[in-house]
Amino acid sequence: MIRKKKYVCTPLFSSHGFTLLETIMTLTVLSILLSFCLPILKLYDSPAYTEEMSAFQYFTFIQDELNTSKAWTVKNEELLITDPENRLIKISKYNQDIRRQVNGTGHELLLQQIISHSFIKEENQLIIRLSFEEGRVYEKVVYFPKE
Structure with missing residues (x-):
């Protein structure tokens, strides 16, 4: 067994x-x-979230540049800023990017994948419009006190 x-x-x-x-x-x-x-x-x-954050960061950067500037103007879809050190800062669209140049030199990228970009100067405000490749449009109005 x-x-x-x-x-x-x-x-x-x-x-x-x-x-x-x-x-x-x-x-x-x-x-x-x-x-x-x-x-x-x-x-x-969540690409829309990162795109929105990029636009918000760009608007904040522009507002900080303008708040610390001596003078600024809009010419040919470019924002020209004179800083306290008398340097000319140009923010413009370059291909599908937005870049920042100081005294005509450098290539600091601020935003990428932009379809259209515009600065509109009015009395005491600057209107900034961005259109991304995804089709979203962002707009910011920067107000300045009347002198």
Whole structure:
């Protein structure tokens, strides 16, 4: 007569199905992987947010430049600013980018993937309009006190 040995522990892999330990381990690994994947997918799926933040940062940069300037004017869709050190700062569209030049030199990129860009000077305000490749249009009005 052949006797079968009785095991105190059941084998990890069974031909009859999954054990409770295998199921718990699988769920633990999946939950850890999903906790890392979901934030990455949210970052990937939000180009409008980054575009909006880029436009807001650009508007803030222009307003800071104008607030610290001695004089400014708009000429041929370019913003010309004279800073306190008497340097001429030109902000203009170059291909699909917006760049900043100081005294006609340099090529500091401020924005990319721009379709159209305009500066409109009125009495005591400057209107800035941006159109991105995605089709979104942003506008900012910078007010100045009347002199």
